Amino acid sequence: MTARADHLARVRTFAATELAVKAVGWAQEGALDPALFRTAADLGLFGIELPVEAGGLGYDFAHKSAICAELAAVDFGFAMAVVNTHNVCKRLHRSAPKLCDRYLPDLLSGQVAACTALTEPGAGTDVVALATRATQTSDGWVLTGQKDWIVNARHAGMSIVFAKCGPGDDGAAIGAFAVDLTAPGVTRYATETGFPQASMGTGGFTLEHVTLPPEALILSPGTAFSSILSEINGARAYVAAMCCAMLAASIDTVAAYGQRRSSFGKPLMAHQAWRLALAQAQTDLAATQALTDRAVAAIADDSDAQLLAAQAKIHAVQTCQHHLPRMLHAMGAEGLRPTNCLTRHLAAVQSAALTDGAIAPLLERVARLSWSATPLRKD
Ligand SMILES: Cc1cc2nc3c(=O)[nH]c(=O)nc-3n(C[C@H](O)[C@H](O)[C@H](O)COP(=O)(O)OP(=O)(O)OC[C@H]3O[C@@H](n4cnc5c(N)ncnc54)[C@H](O)[C@@H]3O)c2cc1C
Incomplete structure (x- = not known):
């Protein structure tokens, strides 16, 4: 058996045993057990596409997709929680080398979950309508706005937040920031639906004059x-x-x-x-x-x-x-x-x-x- 097939088989076993037991509880509004995230980390699931030298597994998109399928066969919400954290790790590794030491160890070890936040109360399909605003100061940036309907947001420790930089109001004004969701000015909340959302961690957060250092801008306006x-x-x-x-x-x-x-x-x-x-x-x-x-x-x-x-x-x-x-x-x-x-x-x-x-x-x-x-x- 190749290493890739062996990894997939181990994920399948995890999904069919530990995950399947917890998923029954989530259907009845049970909370996400953080220990499950750490087991996912032991399987390398937050670093599937990261190079081995960066603490990842060095696999490609096809393998990530196969892993997502194995998890979703049991619980789509948990699969989304894992892949969204994984994607933040990948983004940080690619675009924010100065922030990797700060964030990657906790993310890759499953201690902290992460999210990617575009959607807002007034902007979903029409991403360019987003209203979260980033103002540049002599020390970095100040962020104000709200994000909603975000996978993992109810318990995530950090997020990649998309916001309009400066006075511009079109797509070219949108930049992306790494934001510590435990920082002053950030308030997280759960977004409830008629369906259980525990494993997906669906939520939102408000940002009230959240101050960020210059290096928090990880995708500049025009590229984000x-x-x-x-x-x-x-x-x-x-x-x-x-x-x-x-x-x-x-x-x-x-x-x-x-x-x-x-x-x-x-x-x-x-x-x-x-x-x-x-x-x-x-x-x-x-x-x-x-x-x-x-x-x-x-x-x-x-x-x-x-x-x-x-x-x-x-x-x-x-x-x-x-x-x-x-x-x-x-x-x-x-x-x-x-x-x-x-x-x-x-x-x-x-x-x-x-x-x-x-x-x-x-x-x-x-x-x-x-x-x-x-x-x-x-x-
Ligand atoms: C469980 C869950 C998890 C999510 N996780 C994330 C996340 O992690 N990060 C994130 O940023 N977002 C997330 N989203 C938000 C998701 O991306 C939005 O729900 C989606 O983009 C649609 O936006 P909306 O819900 O505001 O609907 P709207 O944009 O208000 O659209 C409402 C309806 O109108 C239709 N519609 C809109 N525009 C048009 C058009 N031009 N022509 C025809 N029909 C149109 C849509 O198809 C939809 O049926 C999540 C959503 C859910 C439900």
């Missing part, structure tokens, strides 16, 4: 917005991979149930009318998995992945939204129990539909990239 646009393709591809994993796990759960549950004297699986739903889900999963694999490969190869990543995310989310309710129904009342993954994945796909780009703007992106009637915004 284009960096968001290119990196979000990777996020769309791994969210698609996570959706495929949630559907595959649901199909497996239902297929196993169909072998052991009988009606009218034979197993459910022996009833043709019952197993057609499963066969349809399996067929559609094969198609969306093939598209997702192409998107992941394009990103791993550094090819232009805008179109494939958008299409993969749209297709994977919609395939889950179509089939997960049918999978749940195929288990009868048993499908509603938190001890299996169906209700958890059904809830998670509603979040997956929004994170890293909602469906309608993604379809619009596909249209523009396919027919270029209207140029995509370049700012």
